[in-house]
Amino acid sequence: MARLFDSARERLDAAAKHIDVHPDVLEKLRYPKETLAANLLVRMDDGSRRSFKAWRCRYDDTRGPTKGGIRYHPNVNLDEVMTLAFWMTFKCAVANLPYGGGKGGVAVDPKQLSPAELERLSRAYAQAFSNFIGPDRDIPAPDVYTNAMVMGWIADEYSSIVGHPSPAVITGKPIPLGGSLGRGDATGRGAYYTIRYIEKDLGVGPEKKSRVVLQGFGNASYHAAELLHNDGYKIIGVSDSRSAIYDPDGLDPIAVFEHKQKTRGLAGAPSAGKLTELSNSELLEQECDILIPAALENQITDENADRIVAPIIVEVANGPTTPEADAILNKKNITVVPDILANAGGVTVSYFEWVQNKAGFYWPIEEVHSKLRTFIEPNVDEIWRFKQDRGIDMRTAAYVHALNRIASAVAAHGTKAFFAS
Ligand code: GLU
Numbered sequence: 001m002a003r004l005f006d007s008a009r010e011r012l013d014a015a016a017k018h019i020d021v022h023p024d025v026l027e028k029l030r031y032p033k034e035t036l037a038a039n040l041l042v043r044m045d046d047g048s049r050r051s052f053k054a055w056r057c058r059y060d061d062t063r064g065p066t067k068g069g070i071r072y073h074p075n076v077n078l079d080e081v082m083t084l085a086f087w088m089t090f091k092c093a094v095a096n097l098p099y100g101g102g103k104g105g106v107a108v109d110p111k112q113l114s115p116a117e118l119e120r121l122s123r124a125y126a127q128a129f130s131n132f133i134g135p136d137r138d139i140p141a142p143d144v145y146t147n148a149m150v151m152g153w154i155a156d157e158y159s160s161i162v163g164h165p166s167p168a169v170i171t172g173k174p175i176p177l178g179g180s181l182g183r184g185d186a187t188g189r190g191a192y193y194t195i196r197y198i199e200k201d202l203g204v205g206p207e208k209k210s211r212v213v214l215q216g217f218g219n220a221s222y223h224a225a226e227l228l229h230n231d232g233y234k235i236i237g238v239s240d241s242r243s244a245i246y247d248p249d250g251l252d253p254i255a256v257f258e259h260k261q262k263t264r265g266l267a268g269a270p271s272a273g274k275l276t277e278l279s280n281s282e283l284l285e286q287e288c289d290i291l292i293p294a295a296l297e298n299q300i301t302d303e304n305a306d307r308i309v310a311p312i313i314v315e316v317a318n319g320p321t322t323p324e325a326d327a328i329l330n331k332k333n334i335t336v337v338p339d340i341l342a343n344a345g346g347v348t349v350s351y352f353e354w355v356q357n358k359a360g361f362y363w364p365i366e367e368v369h370s371k372l373r374t375f376i377e378p379n380v381d382e383i384w385r386f387k388q389d390r391g392i393d394m395r396t397a398a399y400v401h402a403l404n405r406i407a408s409a410v411a412a413h414g415t416k417a418f419f420a421s
Pocket of ligand 1: 068070091141142143318344347350
């Protein structure tokens with residue numbers, strides 16, 4: 001039952017109501033272009049073999065090669081991979097990257113595997129999908145529980161299959177293997193640039209010591225927290241997959257991160273004030289000025305949306321809010337800065353990495369940061385203005401913005417849509 005995918009497509013239908021888009025375009029975007037499933041047979045350290053289900057979906061390539069991460073998570077399934085690929089299609093269009101959307105996944109708990117097993121699994125993924133991915137076809141990247149090392153193994157395996165170094169087949173690689181400076185913190189930095197760009201409109205800012213709660217403390221949320229904290233925002237709550245901590249007097253995200261590295265958890269993290277421990281779901285309901293869900297999808301649902309008190313939600317995770325929850329949040333006048341805008345910094349610097357790989361010419365970090373800002377701000381601006389002009393929510397405005405770009409690419413391909421009406 002493709003439930004997540006069905007609710008993702010509701011966003012498309014909602015956006016289509018606001019513009020005059022040819023039905024052919026909507027028909028094209030209703031299903032993925034192609035999906036490949038594989039069974040990865042991996043030799044474990046004890047000599048046995050174990051199989052892992054794996055997928056890669058190329059959702060739509062109207063605007064260019066498909067682009068999107070590979071997720072390693074025990075609950076990954078085809079429905080989720082298709083949905084994530086759908087979201088990537090709209091995210092790449094929002095960010096104005098010359099890409100369509102794709103996504104991959106392996107049903108595995110990587111924490112249960114040794115580094116050598118993880119390497120064999122990642123190389124098996126590259127082998128199984130070597131004809132499906134490619135530098136001009138479909139370009140993977142990191143996602144939940146995959147990192148630069150995994151990207152390096154896949155780049156290496158793919159290169160040996162095609163017989164020459166092919167760094168542009170995947171992004172998010174280690175720097176010595178052709179990774180870009182600034183890819184590591186790009187998702188968090190993109191969210192940070194987005195917030196800072198519209199903070200006056202949102203009524204928040206460092207001078208007000210606006211309070212931020214983050215669900216998740218992985219790569220994206222840690223960097224967003226660190227950048228906001230350095231500018232004077234007050235981080236008052238964070239969580240990981242097991243627990244959450246909250247301190248209305250403020251937390252130092254760097255000290256919390258170091259504590260988590262040492263103890264593998266958040267409990268007992270350093271704090272100058274009144275630290276309390278909560279569950280992950282309780283954290284979402286705490287009082288704050290900005291709530292940043294940065295973990296997995298379906299965290300804000302019709303079950304808990306009523307209890308959310310934050311006036312602003314910035315979605316650093318993909319799909320943290322269900323459409324039913326969206327309706328409740330809109331009614332409560334909560335501004336949701338949607339995932340396809342707020343977390344597009346990662347794929348934007350992935351694009352920079354791919355450009356650098358193709359050119360064989362590498363940029364200094366300052367150039368990556370300034371180009372990232374240059375890519376993000378005009379889209380935030382346009383989406384914010386469109387939302388204000390039309391009196392619609394920001395997610396619908398972002399989908400309309402993306403749909404316009406995809407529709408004009410469909411038209412430029414000379415399909416029937418171009419000639420109609
Ligand atoms: N997994 C990230 C996302 O959901 C990055 C994708 C990429 O860099 O291609 O946006």
